[in-house]
Amino acid sequence: MSEQPTYNAASDDDEIDLRDLFLTLWHGKWLIISITLVFAVGGVVYALMQPNQYRAEATVAPATEEQGPQISGQLGSLASMAGVNIGEGGGSKTVIAKQILQSRAFLSDFIRRHELAVPLMATEGWNAETGEWIINREIYNPETGEWQQDEEGESLEPTDWDLVKRLRGMLSVSDSSDTGMITISIESQSPVAAQQWVEQLVADINEHMRQKDVAEAQSRINYLRNQVDETSITGMQQVFYQLIESETRTVMLANAQNEYVFQSIDPAVVPQEKSGPQRALICILATMLGGMLSVFAVFVRSFVRSLRES
Incomplete structure (x- = not known):
């Protein structure tokens, strides 16, 4: 109560x-x-x-190596005796390729090779009717091909750091732990550019890794040939010849494969629907x-x- x-x-x-x-x-x-x-x-x-953004993406899979791992298993001990590393398996090569694809050195070279400085840093949008970039003339003069200057007289031409930072903001590389597939995507105001840049990235990383492996194999071949000339032991010469044959096969296989590291499963297409903004x-x-x-x-x-x- x-x-x-x-x-x-x-x-x-x-x-x-x-x-x-x-x-x-x-x-x-x-x-x-x-x-x-x-x-x-x-x-x-x-x-x-906010301008429309379009995402183009390609699904790729690690390219298989039919003979590389088998040769490495057969000649691994012989290569160790000769002080030569005859290569790694396909899995580690894919991991390296993914890291190189997103590296500053590769992206900087990619931007210069395809002349992407103006599309990345001096555009206001994309004209869908003409299929051309809308250039910001306060930053870049398309007639003279020169970058403008700021109020202090400094050139507005972007540095490699600025260009790579911008491209990295547009680039996405992800993989699926279940299927092992890798998705490479670019988001841009231009659906055409997004599709082209994804295709060029896949082609360039394949070519980069091919040239890298061919150069390394050729360097090992030259080393092994020098070892053959310097030794008079018949058994060691046979070992060197076997290693030279293995490296020569590596060069041949690399030059014969268009899709050296990444094999296209679902190539990039020009997106017809915007991905943003929401x-x-x-x-x-x-x-x-x-x-x-x-x-x-x-x-x-x-x-x-x-x-x-x-």
Whole structure:
């Protein structure tokens, strides 16, 4: 019996608090509506100003090596005796190729080889009707082929660091642990450029790895030939000749394979649907942010008024 009044008093306090909160929000309803509306309109304007982005992607698989691992197993001990490393398995080669594909040196050379500095750093958008980039003339002059200068007279020509940073922001390389497939994708304002750059990346990394392995194999062949000339032991000469044959086969197989490291399973195509921006989500988030900030502003205003009155 004695606890009942205390319970009712607590309930009355809660009811009063809720009523006060509701009255505070009701009195500040126009401030809430105004701030929320401003954020909503700002979100719509910002979303509409964002250019469309298109994602092109290619699915590749590690190219199989039919004879490489078998030869390595047969001649591994002989190669160790001669002080020669005759290569690694296909799995490790794929891992190396993935790392090289995203490396600064490879991407910098890729940008220079395909002349991508202007598309990456001096464009405002893509003209779908003409199929051409919209050049920002405040950064680059297409007539003279020269980069503009800033207010201090410094050239706006981007450095390799800037170019690689921009391309890395557009590039994505991911693999599936279940299937072993690798997805290489590029997101750009130009659907055509996105598709072309993905194709060029796959072709270039295959060529890069081919040239690298051929150069290393040729270097080992030259070394082994020198060892043959320097030794008079018939048994060691036979070992060297076997290793030379193995390295020569490596060079032949490398030159015979167009898809040396990555084999295309699903080549990149020109995307017809945009991948971003998500304009509806931007508008919703902006409106929600405005609503939360407006409610916070109303409570702050009410708190300040209560302090002044007290």
